[in-house]
Amino acid sequence: MDNQAIARVLAEIGDLLEIKGENPFKIRAYRTAAETVASAAVALAALPAAGLQKLPGIGKDLAGKIREIVETGDAQYHRDLVAEFPPTILDLLHLQGVGPKTVQLLYLSLNIRTIEDLEQATRAGRLRELRGMGARKEALILKALEERRQYAGRHLLADAHETALAIVGWLREHEPGAEYIPVGSLRRGCETCGDVDVLAVGGTAALMDVFTSFGGVERPLGRGDTKSSMRLGGGFQADLRLVASESRGAAMQYFTGSKPHNIALRDRAIQRGYTLNEYGLYRVSDNERVAGEREEDVYEALGLQFVPPELRENRGEIERAIEHALPRLVELADLRGDIHAHTDATDGRDSLERMAAGAAAAGLSYLAITDHSKALAMANGLDEARVLDQARTVRECSRHLDHLTLLAGIECDIRMDGTLDLATDCLAQLDLVVASIHSGVNLDQAQMTKRILRAIESPVVDIIGHLTGRLLLQREGYRLDLERIFDAAAACGVALEINSQVDRLDLNDVRAKLAHDRGVKLVVSSDSHSHAGFGVLRWGTLVARRAWLEPADVLNTLPVEQFVRSLRRNRR
DNA sequence: GCCGTTTTCGGCCCGACTGTTTTCAGTCG
Numbered sequence: 001m002d003n004q005a006i007a008r009v010l011a012e013i014g015d016l017l018e019i020k021g022e023n024p025f026k027i028r029a030y031r032t033a034a035e036t037v038a039s040a041a042v043a044l045a046a047l048p049a050a051g052l053q054k055l056p057g058i059g060k061d062l063a064g065k066i067r068e069i070v071e072t073g074d075a076q077y078h079r080d081l082v083a084e085f086p087p088t089i090l091d092l093l094h095l096q097g098v099g100p101k102t103v104q105l106l107y108l109s110l111n112i113r114t115i116e117d118l119e120q121a122t123r124a125g126r127l128r129e130l131r132g133m134g135a136r137k138e139a140l141i142l143k144a145l146e147e148r149r150q151y152a153g154r155h156l157l158a159d160a161h162e163t164a165l166a167i168v169g170w171l172r173e174h175e176p177g178a179e180y181i182p183v184g185s186l187r188r189g190c191e192t193c194g195d196v197d198v199l200a201v202g203g204t205a206a207l208m209d210v211f212t213s214f215g216g217v218e219r220p221l222g223r224g225d226t227k228s229s230m231r232l233g234g235g236f237q238a239d240l241r242l243v244a245s246e247s248r249g250a251a252m253q254y255f256t257g258s259k260p261h262n263i264a265l266r267d268r269a270i271q272r273g274y275t276l277n278e279y280g281l282y283r284v285s286d287n288e289r290v291a292g293e294r295e296e297d298v299y300e301a302l303g304l305q306f307v308p309p310e311l312r313e314n315r316g317e318i319e320r321a322i323e324h325a326l327p328r329l330v331e332l333a334d335l336r337g338d339i340h341a342h343t344d345a346t347d348g349r350d351s352l353e354r355m356a357a358g359a360a361a362a363g364l365s366y367l368a369i370t371d372h373s374k375a376l377a378m379a380n381g382l383d384e385a386r387v388l389d390q391a392r393t394v395r396e397c398s399r400h401l402d403h404l405t406l407l408a409g410i411e412c413d414i415r416m417d418g419t420l421d422l423a424t425d426c427l428a429q430l431d432l433v434v435a436s437i438h439s440g441v442n443l444d445q446a447q448m449t450k451r452i453l454r455a456i457e458s459p460v461v462d463i464i465g466h467l468t469g470r471l472l473l474q475r476e477g478y479r480l481d482l483e484r485i486f487d488a489a490a491a492c493g494v495a496l497e498i499n500s501q502v503d504r505l506d507l508n509d510v511r512a513k514l515a516h517d518r519g520v521k522l523v524v525s526s527d528s529h530s531h532a533g534f535g536v537l538r539w540g541t542l543v544a545r546r547a548w549l550e551p552a553d554v555l556n557t558l559p560v561e562q563f564v565r566s567l568r569r570n571r572r
Numbered sequence: 573g574c575c576g577t578t579t580t581c582g583g584c585c586c587g588a589c590t591g592t593t594t595t596c597a598g599t600c601g
Contacts, residue, residue, distance in 0.1 A: 023573080024584090025574080025583085025584050026573050027573090028573085028574095029573035029584095030573075032573095032574085056574095057573090057574065058573095059573065060574095062574085096599095097599070099599050099600080100598090100599095101597080102598075102599085131592090132591080132597075132598080133591095133592085134591065134592060136591060136592085137590095137591065137592085140590095195601090222588085222589055222590070222600090223589085224589055225588095226588070227587090227588050227589070229589090241588090241601095254587095255601085259601075262585075262586090263585055263586095264585095265585090266585040266586070267584080269585085270585080271577095275586085276585080277586055277587065278586080278587075
């Protein structure tokens with residue numbers, strides 16, 4: 001049983017307790033524990049109860065429940081709750097405007113158990129019989145049901161970024177007096193975003209009208225003088241908050257989140273005699289504001305090093321900030337090379353020369369050409385003769401370039417049995433080999449792990465590409481024993497890729513951190529298929545930052561000679 | 573249910589907006 005599965009049971013207990021109307025702090029304890037478990041660096045199934053209790057927010061009781069879940073696949077407490085409330089009512093909880101109290105009311109008074117029940121009851125006008133329910137609420141629920149059908153909920157980071165840019169552009173054009181700052185999960189660099197949050201600083205309430213007249217708005221969800229929410233076409237929700245200049249920093253902190261980070265921060269504020277909200281940090285004794293204009297000041301006043309937005313997930317960053325020992329996170333400008341790109345020799349759109357020009361324009365000083373190997377016939381993958389021919393061309397082309405070095409590589413398929421798609425003596429003649437899986441994705445965990453381990457053990461493999469094969473919002477990754485794979489990669493000197501394609505971002509933040517913690521080096525690569533495709537490196541860099549990586553942890557921050565020397569094939 | 577540089581008990585983050593209400597509960601972030 002993996003951490004995610006354990007976390008799901010704990011989170012579901014939290015949801016069911018909320019519907020039951022239990023003590024909110026007990027509910028929070030389960031939710032905090034679920035988040036801690038989901039982002040834990042090691043497989044908790046292997047830990048005894050005593051070890052579990054060392055994790056923050058997990059005490060004797062929860063440690064026991066986690067052990068029970070690991071050993072029996074479920075917890076009796078969970079089963080009891082499910083017997084009391086059908087688990088399908090949890091779907092209702094995810095509807096916009098429907099919370100735990102409403103779900104409980106719907107279930108106990110109308111016996112509504114499913115989305116379908118709710119839709120029927122609403123259309124039949126039965127909701128109006130209930131206290132606190134009127135025609136407007138009824139219409140809101142119907143709307144929420146329709147939107148649920150239409151949209152899955154979350155969106156890729158890059159799409160959220162585009163939407164935020166469009167909103168900010170619109171606001172700047174029509175109400176230039178204020179400053180506009182995208183915040184929320186977008187600012188933290190989360191791989192998917194549920195909504196787009198924008199902070200307006202120093203404007204007037206009039207800008208709310210500008211916001212609601214934004215072209216992409218489908219319907220308003222709420223509109224006030226300091227806060228408005230809109231549903232946009234394509235399923236995005238956008239929130240705008242307005243604060244005065246003196247609260248700029250506190251508001252940035254507050255609306256960037258995450259929720260667990262903010263709760264921990266406000267906890268610390270209370271302990272130190274302050275209260276923290278979106279307007280500032282206030283001393284309780286005399287209500288004096290001690291910080292608020294600058295975000296850095298809020299952290300400093302709480303005795304903390306400034307925490308970069310990407311780390312604000314309550315995954316140990318506060319403890320490290322107390323010691324002023326946060327990592328110096330890698331930045332996009334630290335990347336000197338890209339080591340995964342395709343040309344029109346296989347499924348890329350552009351020629352070698354155009355790809356080189358694109359990489360140079362993106363400010364890179366080296367680029368590895370890594371087209372597909374022959375197993376990907378659909379992509380016109382290269383066989384041994386073609387890849388060696390291409391390598392000659394790449395090296396020749398590189399000699400004629402002033403500010404860019406081209407490396408001759410391949411993205412070689414890992415076959416079902418873990419052997420490589422091209423002959424070893426061919427692969428040995430290249431500058432580097434990225435090995436990836438593109439087919440046979442449904443093997444069980446033991447087979448898939450063995451397959452990857454075999455590839456890692458091959459002396460001609462330098463890097464494993466998009467290791468887990470997950471596709472965001474589409475497909476879970478392969479079933480893998482990641483800890484074994486990370487340990488093998490570390491032992492063999494094989495680097496793991498953070499693939500920057502917006503729907504991959506693979507490895508993700510938590511796994512890249514775990515890999516690093518176990519001694520693995522990483523690369524951030526674009527997997528670009530066109531000369532304009534190197535911009536995605538910004539997304540991969542965000543993942544690396546969320547994984548706590550410093551420049552020294554990412555091989556392609558090195559100058560080209562050192563990078564080449566650091567490859568597994570060139571190490572002794 | 574967790575936790576402790578006042579505490580092993582009594583705390584536990586904070587505020588805006590909506591709808592259905594006549595003073596507030598519910599939802600959201």
